[in-house]
Each structure stands twice: as structure tokens, then as C-alpha cells.
Amino acid sequence: MERVVLCVVFVVVCFSFGNPLCSSHDSLSLLHFKHSLNATSDHLYGCPNSSNPKTTSWNMTSMDCCRWDGITCNSFTGHVIGLDLSCSRLEGTLHPNSSLFQLRHLQTLDLSANDFSSSQFPQGIGQLFNQEGLNMLFQNLTKLELLSLSEVNISSSIPMNLSFSSSLRYLNLATTNLQGDLPKSIFLLPNLETLRLSQNHLTVSLPKYFNWTHSLRELDLSYNNVSGGIPNSLRNTFKALKILRLSGCKLAGPFQEFIRNLSQITQLDLSDNHLEGEIPEFIGQLSQITQLDLTDNNLDGEIPDVFSNLQMLTHLLLQNNNFTGRFPSSLVDLTNLQVLRLRNNSLSGTIPEFKTNSIGILDLSRNQFSGSIPQSLTHLLNLTAVFLGQNKLSGGIGAEMFSSMKNLQYLDLSLSGLSWSGNSNTTFPLLSYLALRSCGVKDFPDFIFNSKDLWILDLSENEIHGQLPKWFGGFGALANLNLSHNYLTSLDHIPWEKMMILDVQSNSLSGPLPSPICTITELFMINLSYNNLSSEIPNCLFNFSSLRVLDLRANNFHGLIPNKFPKKSRLVHINLSKNQLEVRASHTEI
Ligand SMILES: *[C@@H]1O[C@H](CO)[C@@H](O)[C@H](O)[C@H]1NC(C)=O
Ligand SMILES: *[C@@H]1O[C@H](CO)[C@@H](O)[C@H](O)[C@H]1NC(C)=O
Ligand SMILES: *[C@@H]1O[C@H](CO)[C@@H](O)[C@H](O)[C@H]1NC(C)=O
Ligand SMILES: *[C@@H]1O[C@H](CO)[C@@H](O)[C@H](O)[C@H]1NC(C)=O
Ligand SMILES: *[C@@H]1O[C@H](CO)[C@@H](O)[C@H](O)[C@H]1NC(C)=O
Ligand SMILES: *[C@@H]1O[C@H](CO)[C@@H](O)[C@H](O)[C@H]1NC(C)=O
Ligand SMILES: *[C@@H]1O[C@H](CO)[C@@H](O)[C@H](O)[C@H]1NC(C)=O
Ligand SMILES: *[C@@H]1O[C@H](CO)[C@@H](O)[C@H](O)[C@H]1NC(C)=O
Ligand SMILES: *[C@@H]1O[C@H](CO)[C@@H](O)[C@H](O)[C@H]1NC(C)=O
Ligand SMILES: *[C@@H]1O[C@H](CO)[C@@H](O)[C@H](O)[C@H]1NC(C)=O
Ligand SMILES: *[C@@H]1O[C@H](CO)[C@@H](O)[C@H](O)[C@H]1NC(C)=O
Ligand SMILES: *[C@@H]1O[C@H](CO)[C@@H](O)[C@H](O)[C@H]1NC(C)=O
Secondary structure (H helix, E strand, O other), X not given: XXXXXXXXXXXXXXXXXXXXOOOHHHHHHHHXXXXXXXXXXXXXXXXXXXXXXXXXXXXXXXXXXXXXXOEEEOOOOOOEEEEEOOOOOEEOOOOOOOHHHHOOOOOEXXXXXXXXXXXXXXXXXXXXXXXHHHHHHHHHOOOOOEEEOOOOOOOOEOOOOOOOOOOOOEEEOOOOOOEEEOOHHHHHOOOOOEEEOOOOEEEOOOOOOOOOOOOOOEEEOOOOEOOOOOOHHHOOOOOOOOEEEOOOOOOEEOOOHHHXXXXXXXXXXXXXXXXXXXXXHXXXXXXXXXXXXXXXXXXXXXXXXXXXXXOOOOEEEOOOOEEEOEOOHHHHHOXXXXXXXXXXXXXXXXXXXXXXXXXXXXXXXXXXXXEOOOHHHHHOOOOOEEEOOXXXXXXXXXXXXXXXXXXXXXXXXXXXXOEEOOOOOOOOOOOOEEEOOOOOOOOOOHHHOOOOOOOEEEOOOOOOEEOOOHHHHHOOOOOEEEOOOOEEOOOOOOOOOOOOEEEOOOOOOEEOOOHHHHHOOOOOEEEOOOOEEOOEOOOHHHHOOOOOEEEOOOOOOEEEEOOOOOOOOOOOEEEOOOOEEEEOOOOOOO
């Protein structure tokens, strides 16, 4: 028995390495196709950074097209059955006479993410598929099982008489600028498993019955108009559906009943709609679910405490709704939960102790949680982001609470009610966002000493006195710094380099402005108001081309205010009041 198998393998290897496999008809069709389009040097965002387009290897050096990049052949017949030219930087238009449509054995065709509408071309040219091209594609490539044209600008309505090849199992037309209705024939496909149409301008009204509800695994209609929702008649038909995305589909009203029967569902995304009412308890029966996203709806009532059966759940996203009641306690036992976002609801009561430690992102901000912070937080070693701001918590918290979270990147306790208790020698090398507004901070936090990637720092409304530490001057990535409403006396050691937004209003700053302020290149907003700064205003402050907001009110600045600003100035808000400034005589130019 074994000997027979070895023989067969040997024969196959011989065959595929010996002769050119590819038929000359197919190589010629591919070369024609290559020459009918241009491979540009433009790099398309999101594509891998490869130096050569795949079609570079399509040349006469080897006429065996089965060895060219992006080609798959049937190893017995030699027919080209797969063509993957995703991210190949191709430009041009496929006319109905294109030799692509001669590759009649193609089963998979992936032309996604090609920049067919590059700005080099005048508008209306450089569109890969027009209606005729699409028609020809399906008319001639009748064996297509997989078609992906995502991120190719098709920019037209799908021809209503399109006859899809009935073998189609996977169809991806996401982000193609398609408009209008879907042709009815799409609902007759017998074996469709994946349909992705997200980010277009389609109006999708699903018929009462259609052929592929039983085979369907993934349906993504996000960011189209599906205002009719899923017809009730379909409620028992999505037996195999694993992924359903209806984000931004203009859905309104209560949760639809059909969801109850999605027994295989793993990912359900209904975010960014107008759903109202409560989450039904049947959500607790979707035992395969890993990701549930109901962000940005008008849902209210209590979050049903039915998560104990949902042991696969990794992402629960319920932010920006109107939920009331308590933190669902069945969440604390989930061993796979990685992302929990309950931000911006009206939840109250205490935050319970976590019994597992899988969680990486915890966002409970903008609620009305009270009581002290759960001690178990200390054990959540995988936390990278903790947002507890704008709550009614109480008690103390310090850096040592987070000391085991070496991957912490985001920490927001602003207006949480918690008070920050002193420093520790813990450091957070990856921290990029820290917000401790109104947390009773008395000393500039030492624990950020090592956080060289810090990008946003908010220490406003605290009790920090005196000077900033010298080492803070080396924080070259800092772009947004809010130290307003403290008792700082000096602007020394502010890392100016990348600063975009600086707010130091209402401190005890005095003396002249430090000269490095003129070296900033990206400054967008600066607020120095309500201090005791006293110098002339450096001219550079009026010359920043990026600056929009300049607030110097209530200081001791003196000298002349220019009566003209440079043409390139983008200032929209300027307040120089309550200073000792004079207006320049009107004939003077700056
Ligand atoms: C390829 O680019 C050249 C130069 O930009 C242009 O003249 C030609 O029409 C393009 N060919 C196709 C097929 O788009
Ligand atoms: C892409 O390649 C260029 C030049 O080879 C290089 O400078 C750039 O850093 C690369 N970008 C990425 C994201 O790898
Ligand atoms: C032709 O294709 C081969 C690989 O098939 C590649 O190594 C070679 O660089 C290509 N020649 C040209 C001129 O692009
Ligand atoms: C294919 O059709 C286009 C547009 O109709 C035409 O410009 C082009 O010459 C045709 N190419 C061939 C090879 O017939
Ligand atoms: C497409 O198929 C039709 C027959 O259905 C054939 O006449 C035509 O030549 C084919 N088109 C191409 C580009 O091969
Ligand atoms: C897509 O193509 C249409 C028509 O050619 C053009 O008007 C539109 O600007 C293109 N869209 C993008 C995002 O390139
Ligand atoms: C679809 O209709 C267009 C005209 O609207 C026609 O040119 C084309 O041949 C039709 N295609 C099919 C597959 O019937
Ligand atoms: C679609 O389903 C209907 C009803 O079961 C059936 O009559 C029809 O043949 C199916 N269409 C295709 C294209 O399979
Ligand atoms: C969405 O489609 C419905 C018809 O199904 C239509 O009444 C409504 O105006 C459309 N909404 C938008 C914003 O296009
Ligand atoms: C939330 O619910 C409260 C009370 O039911 C209501 O007054 C408020 O308008 C709702 N807010 C939103 C954003 O729906
Ligand atoms: C923490 O994260 C790592 C990497 O994502 C993962 O392998 C590990 O299982 C997680 N730990 C827990 C307790 O979930
Ligand atoms: C700093 O760390 C050392 C051990 O590395 C420890 O003994 C000491 O108590 C820590 N100090 C503070 C203030 O946490």
C-alpha cells in the first residue's frame, strides 16, 4: 500500500518540474492582460511594501506561467485556475475584449486594492470595471468560485441584468464605490458562503426568501442603506451564519428576532445604527459568539446579566448607548474576554472584582460607577488600556496598582473621583496616554520617567507646585500637554519639539517666554492665560502657519500688537486682553 502512494507522488513531482505546465494560450492571455494595464510605482496604503508588482515576473524568461507570481494552475491540466493580483499597483480599464476574460478556467480572481483611479488620470478614466466589464466577467468566467474586487473603484451601479456565475461561493465588493440597488440575480446564487459589500452606496432590500441563506457563513453589508432590516420571513434560515456585520446600515427600532436563531454566530456587529430598546436576554444563548459590537445606538435599560454561557466571548463593545443599572456580574468569570467597552452610558453601582485575567482593554469611562476600584485590577497583567475617567468612584489609587502591567499604554482616571496617592518607582515604558485630571496629584508623576513615547499628558486641575523635572524636557514625542489649573512657576523643561496643543492656563508662571517656543513646527493651540508672564510677545507666535488658537489673556505681556498678520496665518481665535499691550500705529507693516 505504502509503495503505491510513493509512486504516485513521484510521478506528480516529475510532471510538474519537467515540462512547462501552463498552456501557451493562457500565457499569452496573461501577457496581453499585463500589457493592457500599467503597473505604477504608486504605493497603496495598507498594502505590503514590496518593491516589484507581481506582473514583473510575467515575462518570456519562463513561458511556464504556472511559476509566475500570483498564478495558480491546475496541476494536471495546466489551466490557470487562480489569479491573485491584489495590491499590485495596476492602473487602467478592463474593456469587454480584455484577454483576462479568456481565462475561462479561473476559479479564483483577486484584484483587490489596486489603485485604478489614480489621480494621474483625468476623472472618469482609470476605472477597472465599468458595467460592460463586469457583465463580461461573469458571462465568460463561469467557473469563478471566489471574486474579490475590494478597494477597486468601480464607481457605478451593478448592472441589473448581471448573471453571476453560479459556482460563486465568495464575493467581495467592499469599498468599490458601487451605487443603487443589488440585482435580484444575486439572491439566486445557490452556494454563496461569503458576501462582503461594505462601504458602498447601495440600497439593499433583502427579499422574503433567497437561495443562499443556508450556505451563508459571512454577510457584511456595513455602511450601506439596509433600512428595511432583515425580513422576518428569513428568521429561521441563517443556519450556518458565523459573521454578520450590519454596522452603519440605518437600522432602527428594537433588536430583530432573527438574531435569536443565529446559533452558529461568532461575530455580530450592529454598531452605528439607531437601535432602540433593551438587549434581549436571548443574546445569552448565542454560545459561539466571540465578538459582540452594539456601539453607537440608542439602546437602554439594564444590560442583561446573561454572559455566563458565552465563554468564547473576547470582545464586548456596548459604548455610547443609554444603558442603566449595574455592571453585569457574569462578565467577571469570562476567561477569554480581552476587550470590554462600556464607555458613555449611565451605569452605576460598584465595579466588581475580576475573577479572570485575560482582559487587555477596559473602558468604563463616562458612567456613574461608585465605590472603590476593584483590588483584582492589580492582577490583570495583560491590561494595555484602562479608562475609568468621569465616574463617581472614591478612594485612592497609585502607580503601584498597575506595577505588573508592563504593557500599559493608556491610562485615564480623569474626573473619576479617585485620588492619586503619591509616587512609586514603577515605570511604564510603553505608556503613550496618561490623563489624571482632577485626581489630587501633588507631585509631578515620577513613574513616567521611562515613558519616552508619551504622546498625550493631562495633569490639569491638580496641586502640582513649582518646576517641572529636568528629565521631562527629553520627552520628544509629546504632542498634547495639559497642565492647566496647577501651581507651576516655570515653563522650563517643557518638551517643545512636537508640541501641538499646550494648555498651561491658571498657574503661577512668571517671567519671559522661553525662546525654544519659537522652534515648534506643528503648534495648533496654545493657552498661557491667567498667569503672570511678562515680556514682549515673540513675533513667532503670530507667524506659526499651523496655529489656530492663541490665548494670552490675563498676564503681564507688554509691547506692541501687530496690526496685520501674515497671509498664511490660520488663527481663528486670539485673546490678548488683560495685558499691557499697545496696538501698533496703523501705517506700520510687520
Ligand atoms: C500607461 O501609462 C502611459 C503613460 O502614463 C499612458 O500613456 C498609457 O495610456 C497607459 N496605458 C494604459 C493601458 O493605461
Ligand atoms: C517601505 O519601503 C521604503 C523604501 O524601501 C522604506 O523607506 C519604508 O520605510 C518602507 N515602509 C514600510 C512601512 O515598511
Ligand atoms: C522575468 O521573470 C523572472 C522570474 O520569473 C525574474 O527573475 C526576472 O527579473 C524577470 N525579468 C524582467 C526583465 O523583469
Ligand atoms: C478593446 O476595446 C477598447 C474599447 O472598446 C478598444 O479601445 C481597444 O482597441 C480594444 N482592444 C483590442 C485589442 O481589440
Ligand atoms: C466571452 O465569451 C463569449 C462567448 O460567450 C466569446 O464570444 C467571447 O470571445 C469571450 N470573450 C473573451 C474576451 O474571451
Ligand atoms: C472613482 O471613479 C469615479 C469615476 O471615475 C471618480 O469620479 C471618483 O472620484 C473615483 N473615486 C475615488 C475614491 O477615487
Ligand atoms: C445587460 O444589459 C446591457 C444593456 O443594458 C447589455 O448591453 C448587456 O448585453 C446585457 N447583459 C446581459 C448578460 O444580458
Ligand atoms: C433558488 O431556489 C428556488 C427555490 O428553492 C429554486 O426553484 C431555484 O432553482 C433556485 N435557483 C438557483 C439558481 O439555484
Ligand atoms: C434608504 O432606503 C430607503 C428605501 O429602502 C429609503 O426610503 C431611504 O430614503 C434611504 N435612506 C437614505 C439615507 O438614502
Ligand atoms: C437616556 O435616557 C434618559 C432617561 O430615559 C433620557 O432622558 C435621555 O434623553 C437618554 N439619552 C439618550 C442619549 O438617548
Ligand atoms: C495575555 O496576552 C497574551 C498575548 O496576547 C496571551 O497569549 C495570554 O494568553 C494572555 N493572558 C491571559 C491570562 O489571558
Ligand atoms: C522601589 O523598589 C525597591 C525594590 O526594587 C523597593 O524595595 C522599594 O520599596 C521601592 N520604593 C517605592 C517607593 O516603591
